[in-house]
Amino acid sequence: MKLQILLLIFLIPSVSSAEYRIKLAAENSWPPYSNEAGEGISKDKIQRAFDSVGVDVEFIVVPYARALFLAQSGKVDGAFNVTKQKSTLDKFVFGKVPIVQVKASFYYHKESDLNFNTVDEIPAGTSIALIRDYEYGEPYENSKHKFNEVRVSSQKQIIKLLQLKRVDMAIMFDDVAEYYLSELKLNKNEIKKGHINHTSDIFVAFNKHKKLSEVILLLDEGLKQTHISYSD
Structure with a gap:
């Protein structure tokens, strides 16, 4: 009997521990959600979600614009942290469950x-x-042609521009602004926070042309199963 059981074990085809393997691009300048090493709240939640549904995920770390380019061109399967709005829906596919929800203010x-x-x-x-x-929400996108935008590559540059009065205002995500003010050892009142511009659900944006529908469904399921609140 023991011999028969052993034979059955050896006759069963070996199955990979994960049916799906994907590669995602993480941005390098949006702490506490994704820092210069790609580590942070977003990666933690994505990793935990995929682990729970048996998907192997590899991360590479690049600037945000590069992450979007790599995802859109298919050099990676997806990128995060991306909001759903017309400009992104035209380029990517998304799941239904956000990674996090964040607020941005003036x-x-x-x-x-x-x-x-x-x-x-x-x-x-x-x-x-x-x-x-x-992305800064549909209302801003619809009006941005009226403004003189000063687009920069880092949050520190935005804070410096405000301090030096080089711009009239900025839009920053509140948790990110708080993080950088602390890192720069600046008082919270060093720049003035105004009203909320928008609240965004943040997603993984997946390449449109790859067959990733199952992976997207699995990520949604994993995010539901492993939901952890990072709110204060």
Whole structure:
């Protein structure tokens, strides 16, 4: 009997521990969600979700614009942290379950008298500091042609532009602004935080042309199974 059991074990085809293997691009300048090493809240949640559903995932770390390019061109399977809006829906496919939800607000020089409630209130010609290739919500996208955008590659540059009054205002994600103010050892009031511009659900953006529908469904399932709140 023992011999028969052993024979059966050897006759069963070997199965990989993971049916799917994918590669994702992580951005390198959005802590606490994705720092210069690609580590942070987003990667932790994606890794945990894929582990729970048996998907092997490899990460590479690049600037955000490069991550989007690699995902769109198919050199990687997807990139994060991306919001769903017309400009991204035209290029990528998304699951239904976000990695995280984040808030972005208007920021000004600490002595500024500006304090807009919505994008619609911002006058034409206003100079606004933003991160290159980031998405800032549909209302902003619909109005951005009116503004003088100053697109930079790092959050530190945005803070410096505000401090030096080189721009009228900026839009920053609140957790990210708080992180960099702390890293730069600046008081929280060194720049003035205004009203919320938008709240975004943040996703993995997947390449449109690869057969990834099963992986996307598995990520959704894994995120549901392993949901952890990172809110304060």
